[in-house]
Amino acid sequence: MHTYTEKIQNLAKDVLKQGKAEMVIGFKQGTIPMAANPFVAKNENDADNLIWSSTCGLNLANYLPGIKKCEGKIGIIAKGCDSRNIVTHIVENKIDREKLYIIGLPCTGMVDKKQIALLFDDEITQFSEEGNTLIVKSETKEEKINKQEYLRSNCKTCTHRNPVIYDELVSDLVEEQIIEDQFADVKKIEAMSSEEKWDFFDKLTEDCIRCYACRNACPLCYCPTCFVDESGPQWVGKGQNTDDIKTFHYLRAYHCAGRCTDCGACEEACPMDIKVRNFTRKLNKDSLELFNWEAGLDISQRPPLDTYQPDDPDDFIM
Amino acid sequence: MKIIKIDKKEWEQGLDKSRKEYHLFGAVKDKDYYLIQALGDKVYPDMESSDTILSPKSVIFPQTEKMLTANLDEAQDNHHIMERVETDYSPRAVLGIKPYDAKAFKILQLNFDTEEFKDPYFCDAYAATTLVGLAVNNPGQFDFSTSVDTGPFDETDLDVLLIDTGNEYLAKVITDKGENFISKCGFDNQTDEKNALETISKLKKKAEKAIVSTVSHDKLNGKTILELYNAPFWDDIAFSCINCGTCTYVCPTCWCFDIQDETKDKSCIRFRNWDTCMSRLFTEHASGHNPREGKTQRVRQRFMHKLKYFPDKYDQGLMCVGCGRCVKHCPVNIDIREICEQMNS
Amino acid sequence: MGNLLEHVGIEKERVHFSWISSAEATKFVDVVKKITEKVRALGPNKKLKKQYN
Amino acid sequence: MGCGECAIKCPGKADDEYNMGLSTRKAIYVEYPQAVPLKFRIDPDLCLKLTKDKCGTCEEVCPANAVDYTQTESKETLKAGSIIFAPGFKPFDPTILDNYQYSNYHNVVTSMEFERILSATGPTNGHITTLPKVPVNPKKKKDKLLAEQQKNPKRIAWFQCVGSRDINKCDNSHCSSVCCMYALKEAIIAKEHAGDDLDCSIFYMDMRTPGKEFEKYYETAKNKHKINFIRSRVHTVTEVPGSHDLKIEYVDDFGVRQTEIYDMIVLSVGLEISQETKDLAEKLGIEVSQNGFCKTPTFDPVSSSRDGIYISGVFNSPKDIPESVLDAGAAASAAGDSLSEARNTLTKVPESVLEVNVTGDRPRIGVFLCDCGSNINGVVDCPDVTEYAKTLPYVEFAYEPLYACSQDAQDKMAEFIKEKNLNRIVVAACTPKTHEPLFQETLKNAGLNKYLFEMTNIRNHNSWVHKNNPEIATLKAKDLVRMAVAKSALSEPLTEEKISVNDTVVVIGGGVAGMAAAQSLAAQGYETHIIEKKSGLGGEALKLYKTAQGEDAQEELKKMLKNINSNNKIHVHLDTTIESVGGFVGNFKSDFANKDENFSLEYGISVIATGAKAYEPDEYSYGKDDRIIASLDLDKMFQQNDSKLKKINSAVFIQCVGSREPERPYCSRVCCTHSVESAIELKTRKPDTDVFILYRDIRTYGEKELLYKKARDMGVIFIRYDVENKPVVKAEKDNVKITINDHVLNIPLEIEADLVTLATAIVPRKSEKLANFYKVPLNDEGFFVEKHAKLGPAEFATDGVFLCGSGHYPKPLDEAITQGKASASRALTLLAKKDTLFTSGTIANVDFQTCSACGVCISICPYNAPEFAKEGWGKGKAEINPVLCKGCGLCVASCRSGAIHLKGFDTNQIFSQIFGLG
Structure with a gap:
């Protein structure tokens, strides 16, 4: 059991008991190994089901705008990236800070389930962790692996593991990672020729089935009607045409420009293992370089593309 | 019934022979x-x-399928007249399909190929397709096919069932289509049926025993629709759902589709795409009214359809073959087995 | 906008941003000429151009 | 119609005055291409018909029969309550300055000529060339030879103060105020046109850039554009033998004689008053100064010496565009004050036609394709395009008038609308900019909503530019018509919201600017509230001794206060601060805090006049020694007739204390004049006082230059210093020692002074809160940003909020009062339209169903039109206030959810146009 699990359960019980919040959004144990199921604890008994593990990679902030029936406050377990998306929600008028009771969770990174699955020819039957060691079993073999080597790629470059906004903390803050080159992956693509880039993204998106799990797992995507679903005008064709598929991915990325916290939920949710962060990462890099901006750090600031400053960079205008 | 023994060393050669007639x-x-x-x-x-990840249903029922075209050039005689798209329906064979995936075609037929309605695209593709199954000797932990009237050696809707016995395959030739394919491959080493069946039976028992995942649905039939519909657990089940369509897209039995027209310049095509009941758009009316506005209604619809409406309507068991794909790929771990248990209890 | 298009392989010469006031007719002509030349040198665009049928 | 057929055929030719004679025009001509209305006139001295009764071609070719040779000059008598006299200026003619060789060399041009050379519509299409005065199509042999020697210039020199600050060669003692800035501008544009290797040098005496944002422009010219600045007056220009290059000779800063070669010289000619204006002024009986500028009192800065005649523009004093615009506003306001009772007595209300409801009807489009005489029809096959239009979807009817804008075509249009039951109209003609309102009026009169109109330009964008390709032009006309029809089919009737205007005005700030605004508004009959934070009116003016013209500032101020206090329309709230602002133009509501009781007001218009204050320096030991004081401290001493003044034998003024520094990169505008004034006062009181003014550039712009001259005449010593080498002030027991590098001798100089006066910068008050309340912008230094730097200096981009006084930029009393009156005048344009003020129909609109309430529109709108709905079924979703929306489309483009639509330019309309093209 992860050391955070018991703390979370106790904190949640306390929060619910004292009425600091009416519900607590967290994870419960999944039905299959390496799965965690987003779950809302409404009473102290429910709170016993809350867990924590390195597989809780989805972004719980995603569930906040959907909660309509709640008189009191909503409690939520928030790791670094979740908290940044909560900030974004507050900035974008999705929820009031006063409506929230945030249980901050200093995060040590989430694991890349698909990478781990590749170590096995058959299905994984058990997963557990002890500190930095992950113990993974299948019918045929057992592996003990170092968690740091199997972190999700966004967790590897994360510099905001600690929550940026919270009412109480699950544990002491953890040390933030110092990343030498935040955007090595983006630079690799930037160095390609136009043709190589085009082919790279062709290959990247070729298996997309347009289930929109990436969009739906993303806390930023809360529009009542998404542009892909609009019929008048129909911005994107609905078939499996590669240009339509790519258009969807481009536009989704644009809509996240300056707002994306690189939480990795999109990639985590993709059934086809498409590395969709390759789109948003570029915009994150640009936001940082052009506007010195990282999303979701300050509830008093709108993202750079929502505002105009006379000294905004304008080198692209010729 | 014919049982052919195929040395694995000859397998690929055989396939190459078949290519003259079949797309593989x-x-x-x-x-x-x-x-x-x-x-x-x-x-x-x-x-x-x-x-x-995706089931083989796309071989017969592609995610995007062109149906009709028309030209809009009024200078031409046939303008604005919809014509069927010419599609290649020459013979094709799907190799190594799992028995539960083959069974799924039986379920799809209930929708596309009935006495009353025949979907020409599905029927033509189906007629052209030979399904060469491979029995599952080592079922994975998601496989709960035995609980839903399928199983690792199920032959439903297969034309040939291959059984892996180590160095060779035993090929159970089930239909004429299967017979034709096997002969086109040049596999003709007919083996003693009794011995073979015995081997198969042993392997089958072993495989069925290896299936750890089960689900009970015996009481569903006895419950009324309304009882299940109004059950208290739907909100909790649906809470974590993000309404992506993953479960419906990976599912071998989900058959819903949506028709779209696209026009450019003087040409127009009509095609269909897989649709998903997880999408709000699935039921949205032109008026803006939506009978399944919330995700709870949508999640409930999916499970009620698979586990209650379908069995009630067709009396052909559940609309599920137990492949476990939806369990494995659901990003938030919504598990049909668990829900089925809840509905059954 | 231009950055991401360039990033996914649209040649950057195909996307231009310019600020031209309605009084700057000459600049408009110059910019359009310059862009036309650049794009012509690249040849026809095949990317993100949906093929029907 | 302005088709130009007459000018094409006219045989008469003359120098084109608009292009400063650098090109020619015909005897029948339009003075300049931007002329509104675009009407031709005949030059009576040149026209063969009028002079010799020959020719008559223009009458023959005119398709509209508009030429009438019988028209003659006529005299008319008008009765008027007030006269605004705005005769403008005449650029100085440098012919008399023989040392610059203007008449002799083709490549010595005036700045006015150079403006035309830089212009894309000018004689060289914006191309800079040496010898630009050579005719474009040289006829004479001499000119032809010269034309062959034309080349692209490599070095251009500007000579400043040509005809200004000069009583030696001409009699213009004033500074023309604008030449330094325009020379900077010309040099920068020249570099932009000709490339960075063009060498631009400006020869000047003092660089005078005291206007708003001007100093930054000067810095940019120096640092970014690398323009050379040479402080010297050039004394000789000669041609280099064997070429047309110009050799100039001058004495540099260190007294060394220099020679340089240039390709071209631009004379920055000054502004002067023409003899004609001087004569007229005499006839009108208004007093003028020695340079011919009108004399106006500081506290009544647009009034001439004759009652009822108001002055605006350069005739008042040499000035730039924004000051001229302010003058105009102030003069209009002053003229209006006396006429307010007569307002609205002669207006007529037009009859209105009931609008037909077309919602839900199938579009029935009428297309009107204008021939524009031969303007369009001469190139485009109009009958063919008309026939084509008839085949387009939803087009019921197409018609091809000779001139769609003519009255008979309008009548026909109205008839056809009724007869053919048309419900959408497309006009393919010229530009909607000038003609759309006319057609819309016709639609209205025919009972159609005016937004069911669509216009496409097949003249300016088509027949004019594709003159030589008639076939392509015809195809393009078809494309344009098809696109317009596609859009028109989707157009919907739009409504314009009526804006109610509460006619109470709130003026924030009770300094002279605010008071002047209040006086004007009250004089026009509007209840006006002055909100003043301090316990008395008058602001910074209370600290001044005399005006630049020598009037007693306090006496004048007292008169003003008396007038305010006795005016029952003006309500003064002292010790009061504004605490909140809600609402929008015409409908503001604010809470005010007063030391006695808080109150709130509903009002329609707000004038912000919060002013500025003196910078408190920490430079030059200020505050550490009572002999080192600030400018206003000296005024106080003068006011009180301080006994210390008598003991002063040596006084030093240090200029630019806190101004033109990196942290305050602007010129405070008033300090040079103020120090010069005070220096004169010291000299007047005690002539043997040694007075020194240590300066960077003396910026006594306009006729304030006369004060500068007077000071020099009286013996005030001016010593220039560089910003890198500032004077050093050291307080000692007996006196204050100032060390400065003498700019002529280049040796350190020590001055012993009894009094050091620091000309401190003027800094804006902290106005963030107020700026936030009214959602109006502040610039980097904290001054308010007006609607338009040149054309909208007394108002904000936010409707219903106006601006005056030093909160806009530091300014002397007369300019503050002018701006106060001007802001009132701008406010009046809204107040007077009280019952006829409507929003535009083309504004943004939110679809609540798709709105995700993310707030991007609210954050991004420059006009604060969107807000979250507080009630109704869209509660919590964004909602656009139609009164504030300008229809710019920023929110539409930035709405991720696609919930915002721009009425009249909806996405489906734009798409249908695009798809209509492809």
Whole structure:
């Protein structure tokens, strides 16, 4: 059991008991190994089901705008990236800070389930962790692996593991990672020729089935009607045409420009293992370089593309 | 029934022979996962493969399928007249399909190929397709096919069932289609039926025993629709759902589709796409009214359809073959087995 | 906008941003000429151009 | 119609005055291409018909029969209550300055000529060339030879103060105020046109850039554009033998004689008053100064010496565009004050036609394709395009008038609308900019909503530019018509919201600017509230001794206060601060805090006049020694007739204390004049006082230059210093020692002074809160940003909020009062339209169903039109206030959810146009 699990359960019980919040959004144990199921604890008994593990990679902030029936406050377990998306929600008028009771969770990174699955020819039957060691079993073999080597790629470059906004903390803050080159992956693509880039993204998106799990797992995507679903005008064709598929991915990325916290939920949710962060990462890099901006750090600031400053960079205008 | 023994060393040669007449499909590993693909020259299916992410239903019922075209050029005589798209329906064979995936076609037929209605695209594709199954000797932990009237050696809707016995395959030739394919491959080493069946039976028992995952649905039939519909658990089940369509897209039995027209300049095509009941758009009316506005209604619809409406309407068991793909790929771990248990209890 | 298009392989010469006031007719002509030349040198665009049928 | 057929055929030719004679025009001509209305006139001295009764071609070719040779000059008598006299200026003619060789060399041009050379519509299409005065199509042999020697210039020199600050060669003692800035501008544009290797040098005496944002422009010219600045007056220009290059000779800063070669010289000619204006002024009986500028009192800065005649523009004093615009506003306001009772007595209300409801009807489009005489029809096959239009979807009817804008075509249009039951109209003609309102009026009169109109330009964008390709032009006309029809089919009737205007005005700030605004508004009959934070009116003016013209500032101020206090329309709230602002133009509501009781007001218009204050320096030991004081401290001493003044034998003024520094990169505008004034006062009181003014550039712009001259005449010593080498002030027991580098001798100089006066910068008050309340912008230094730097200096981009006084930029009393009156005048344009003020129909609109309430529109709108709905079924979703929306489309483009639509330019309309093209 992860050391955070018991703390979370106790904190949640306390929060619910004292009425600091009416519900607590967290994870419960999944039905299959390496799965965690987003779950809302409404009473102290429910709170016993809350867990924590390195597989809780989805972004719980995603569930906040959907909660309509709640008189009191909503409690939520928030790791670094979740908290940044909560900030974004507050900035974008999705929820009031006063409506929230945030249980901050200093995060040590989430694991890349698909990478781990590749170590096995058959299905994984058990997963557990002890500190930095992950113990993974299948019918045929057992592996003990170092968690740091199997972190999700966004967790590897994360510099905001600690929550940026919270009412109480699950544990002491953890040390933030110092990343030498935040955007090595983006630079690799930037160095390609136009043709190589085009082919790279062709290959990247070729298996997309347009289930929109990436969009739906993303806390930023809360529009009542998404542009892909609009019929008048129909911005994107609905078939499996590669240009339509790519258009969807481009536009989704644009809509996240300056707002994306690189939480990795999109990639985590993709059934086809498409590395969709390759789109948003570029915009994150640009936001940082052009506007010195990282999303979701300050509830008093709108993202750079929502505002105009006379000294905004304008080198692209010729 | 004929049982043919195929030495694995001769397998690929046989396939190459069949290519003269058949387009071959099978599981291929590209990147880190398996997909069903049309096999190019010198490409052979990976018969050791675990499940493909998507089921083989796309071979007969593609995600996007052109149906009709029209030209809008008023200078031409046939303008604005919809004409069926010419599609290649020459014979094709799907190799190594899992028995539960084959069974799923039986379920799809209930929708596309009935006395009353025949979907020409589905029927023509189905008629052209030979399904060469491979019995599952080592079922994975998601496989709960035995609980839903299928099983690792199920022969429903297969034309040929291959059984892997180590160095060779035993091929149970089930239909004429299967017979034709096997003969086109040049596999003709007919084996003693009794011995073979015994081997198969042993393997089958072993495989069925290896299935750890089960689900009970015995009481569903006795419950009324309204009782289940109004059950208290739907909100909790639906809470974590993000309404992506993953479960419906990976499902071998989900058959819903949506028709779209696209026009450019003087040409127009009408095509259909897989649709998903997880999408709000699925039921949205032109008026803006939506009978399944909330995600609870949508989640409930999916499970009620698979586990209650379908069985009630067709009396053909559940609309589920137990492949476990939706369990494995759901990003938030909504598990049909658990829900079925809840509905059954 | 231009950055991401360039990033996914649209040649950057195909996307231009310019600020031209309605009084700057000459600049408009110059910019359009310059862009036309650049794009012509690249040849026809095949990317993100949906093929029907 | 302005088709130009007459000018094409006219045989008469003359120098084109608009292009400063650098090109020619015909005897029948339009003075300049931007002329509104675009009407031709005949030059009576040149026209063969009028002079010799020959020719008559223009009458023959005119398709509209508009030429009438019988028209003659006529005299008319008008009765008027007030006269605004705005005769403008005449550029100085440098012919008399023989040392610059203007008449002799083709490549010595005036700045006015150079403006035309830089212009894309000018004689060289914006191309800079040496010898630009050579005719474009030289006829004479001499000119032809010269034309062959034309080349692209490599070095251009500007000579400043040509005809200004000069009583030696001409009699213009004033500074023309604008030449330094325009020379900077010309040099920068020249570099932009000709490339960075063009060498631009400006020869000047003092660089005078005291206007708003001007100093930054000067810095940019120096640092970014690398323009050379040479402080010297050039004394000789000669041609280099064997070429047309110009050799100039001058004495540099260190007294060394220099020679340089240039390709071209631009004379920055000054502004002067023409003899004609001087004569007229005499006839009108208004007093003028020695340079011919009108004399106006500081506290009544647009009034001439004759009652009822108001002055605006350069005739008042040499000035730039924004000051001229302010003058105009102030003069209009002053003229209006006396006429307010007569307002609205002669207006007529037009009859209105009931609008037909077309919602839900199938579009029935009428297309009107204008021939524009031969303007369009001469190139485009109009009958063919008309026939084509008839085949387009939803087009019921197409018609091809000779001139769509003519009255008979309008009548026909109205008839056809009724007869053919048309419900959408497309006009393919010229530009909607000038003609759309006319057609819309016709639609209205025919009972159609005016937004069911669509216009496409097949003249300016088509027949004019594709003159030589008639076939392509015809195809393009078809494309344009098809696109317009596609859009028109989707157009919907739009409504314009009526804006109610509460006619109470709130003026924030009770300094002279605010008071002047209040006086004007009250004089026009509007209840006006002055909100003043301090316990008395008058602001910074209370600290001044005399005006630049020598009037007693306090006496004048007292008169003003008396007038305010006795005016029952003006309500003064002292010790009061504004605490909140809600609402929008015409409908503001604010809470005010007063030391006695808080109150709130509903009002329609707000004038912000919060002013500025003196910078408190920490430079030059200020505050550490009572002999080192600030400018206003000296005024106080003068006011009180301080006994210390008598003991002063040596006084030093240090200029630019806190101004033109990196942290305050602007010129405070008033300090040079103020120090010069005070220096004169010291000299007047005690002539043997040694007075020194240590300066960077003396910026006594306009006729304030006369004060500068007077000071020099009286013996005030001016010593220039560089910003890198500032004077050093050291307080000692007996006196204050100032060390400065003498700019002529280049040796350190020590001055012993009894009094050091620091000309401190003027800094804006902290106005963030107020700026936030009214959602109006502040610039980097904290001054308010007006609607338009040149054309909208007394108002904000936010409707209903106006601006005056030093909160806009530091300014002397007369300019503050002018701006106060001007802001009132701008406010009046809204107040007077009280019952006829409507929003535009083309504004943004939110679809609540798709709105995700993310707030991007609210954050991004420059006009604060969107807000979250507080009630109704869209509660919590964004909602656009139609009164504030300008229809710019920023929110539409930035709405991720696609919930915002721009009425009249909806996405489906734009798409249908695009798809209509492809």
